[in-house]
Amino acid sequence: MPGFDVQQFRQQFAFFQHHPDWVYLDNAATMHKPQAVVQAELEFYQISNSNVHRGAHQLSQQATALFEQARSSIASYLNAARVHEVIFTSGATAALNQIAFGLMHTLLQPGDRILLTQLEHHANIVPWQLHCQRHGVIIDVVPLTPDHSLDLQAYQDLLALGPKVVSFSHISNVLGHIQPVAQMVALAKAAGAVTVIDGAQGVVYQQPDMQQLDCDFYVFSGHKLYGPTGIGVLYGKTSALQLLTPLLGGGEMIEQVSFVNTTFNKLPFRLEAGTPNIAGAVGLAAAIHWLQKFNNKQLQQHKAELLREFYQGLSHIKAVDILSSPVHNAGIVALNVDTEHPADVAVLLNQQQVAVRAGQHCAMPLFSSLQLPGAVRFSFAAYNTLDDVNRSLLALEQAIEILTA
Ligand SMILES: Cc1ncc(COP(=O)(O)O)c(C=O)c1O
Incomplete structure (x- = not known):
């Protein structure tokens, strides 16, 4: 079976042609639609x-x-x-x-x-x-x-x-x-x-x-x-x-x-x-x-690779507190930056055209139990690329530099 070609997969989403400069990592909120839909x-x-x-x-x-x-x-x-x-x-x-x-x-x-x-x-x-x-x-x-x-x-x-x-x-x-x-x-x-x-x-x-x-x-x-x-x-x-x-x-x-x-x-x-x-x-x-035209195993392997790279990159960034475990993870990473408010981190990511969600993600009882005001959530889909991972990591570093300067 041929390998998964992310560029070919991504091309089926007109959204990315209209927004070539954006890194969309808010897939847990909603996903983009292929032309077929x-x-x-x-x-x-x-x-x-x-x-x-x-x-x-x-x-x-x-x-x-x-x-x-x-x-x-x-x-x-x-x-x-x-x-x-x-x-x-x-x-x-x-x-x-x-x-x-x-x-x-x-x-x-x-x-x-x-x-x-x-x-x-x-x-x-x-x-x-x-x-x-x-x-x-x-x-x-x-x-x-x-x-x-x-x-x-x-x-x-x-x-x-x-x-x-x-x-x-x-x-x-x-x-x-x-x-x-x-x-x-x-x-x-x-x-x-x-x-x-x-x-x-x-x-x-x-x-x-x-x-x-x-x-x-x-x-x-x-x-x-x-x-x-x-x-x-x-x-x-x-x-x-x-x-x-x-x-x-x-x-x-x-x-x-x-x-x-x-x-x-x-x-x-x-x-x-x-x-x-x-x-x-x-x-x-x-x-x-x-x-169903795609092999779901390949789509999930691709997402797992993105996740591995993202965790790898995060391990080099100080001041990040990761809430999500890398194992048994479907492609969502919730994190905080020191004591900075998640909304402030998301604003700085938005300025760099990285779309994430910040806050309590419609799960207030979870955040009460964690005693946290919320988190920044990066959620990946099969149309995301390694470039998206790298750009979001760079943007996060930049945001941290501004917030902790
Ligand atoms: C786990 C979970 N349950 C339920 C919902 C509600 O979905 P919808 O707003 O599409 O009805 C969401 C949406 O984010 C969700 O993530």
């Missing part, structure tokens, strides 16, 4: 635009076919047992809100427990909290070890309390650490819990196999998988989806409506109220088709 959305609007599932006309039937083909492509990418196990949402946040709301009205009773971890994104904390407080459900939290990994012994101890739901991220959006999800799912299932995986950062690292992983739910956003914004996926096993009370009511998700009662449509429509993001679904399927 831009073209698929454009063509949908130019050629195929109509509403889905409701038109008597042929144009609507064609749009419906494209939308449902997109669902099938995603189901097959995830190795879902059934196509209706893929529910389209606006993103990971919407999917987690649907799961939390849906289970709170069926599975969870006052006094029940759910288990989260210390490093969750707010999207996997707040939706639970919104309902837990009102319904008297208790949230337990898996702490971290001193090297910022999940404390798996504490995880097992907390599972012994019998949580009804366990929800955790596949990859930390702050640290980049890859969680041992297969082991965590197996342990949670043995404890009788419903398992939810926040795959927002995980889906681009590894093609997740739902039947092998055997989790109940896995969610992600299209825009972190080279796809469009405003589209995401709530994967659920059929039995798990049946536990969910719909969060949104409206057209499409119903079977019969009267002012006395409503009966719901079958899956997946029961959980997709209103007109969906049709072009977004088509764009996400295009992203997946495009991605």
Whole structure:
């Protein structure tokens, strides 16, 4: 098999032709889109635009076919047992809100427990909290070890309390650490819990196999998988989806409506109220088709090489405190410079056209536990180059020189 050619890969992203002077290392926030995705959305609007599932006309039937083909492509990418196990949402946040709301009205009773971890994104904390407080459900939290990994012994101890739901991220959006999800799912299932995986950062690292992983739910956003914004996926096993009370009511998700009662449509429509993001679904399927032309192992090896070089460079820079471990890392490095505020470091990097994110990265409980105001986050993608690594290291040195002068 030919080696991975990063320049050829990068050329497929028009963004970099428009911004040749920028080093983009904010991929954990959102990724750029290859031309194949831009073209698929454009063509949908130019050629195929109509509403889905409701038109008597042929144009609507064609749009419906494209939308449902997109669902099938995603189901097959995830190795879902059934196509209706893929529910389209606006993103990971919407999917987690649907799961939390849906289970709170069926599975969870006052006094029940759910288990989260210390490093969750707010999207996997707040939706639970919104309902837990009102319904008297208790949230337990898996702490971290001193090297910022999940404390798996504490995880097992907390599972012994019998949580009804366990929800955790596949990859930390702050640290980049890859969680041992297969082991965590197996342990949670043995404890009788419903398992939810926040795959927002995980889906681009590894093609997740739902039947092998055997989790109940896995969610992600299209825009972190080279796809469009405003589209995401709530994967659920059929039995798990049946536990969910719909969060949104409206057209499409119903079977019969009267002012006395409503009966719901079958899956997946029961959980997709209103007109969906049709072009977004088509764009996400295009992203997946495009991605499948590459060997994911090669993409991850390239990212690992960038990470190795970045860590190597950091080891020569004084005053840097690295929060992320280089092992089991999917390509994200969070760090601080002495006692400088992360926002100040990011401003100086921005002035040198290096795009990173600074702050608490929607993970305030993580930073509270670390007793830090935040961190600067460098997140790599397969289209980044060794030149990006070198330029970001130089820019960081320059920023440190200015801040500590
Ligand atoms: C781990 C994790 N979960 C959830 C989300 C929320 O994703 P979105 O804002 O696309 O809904 C993010 C976004 O950064 C994330 O990194």
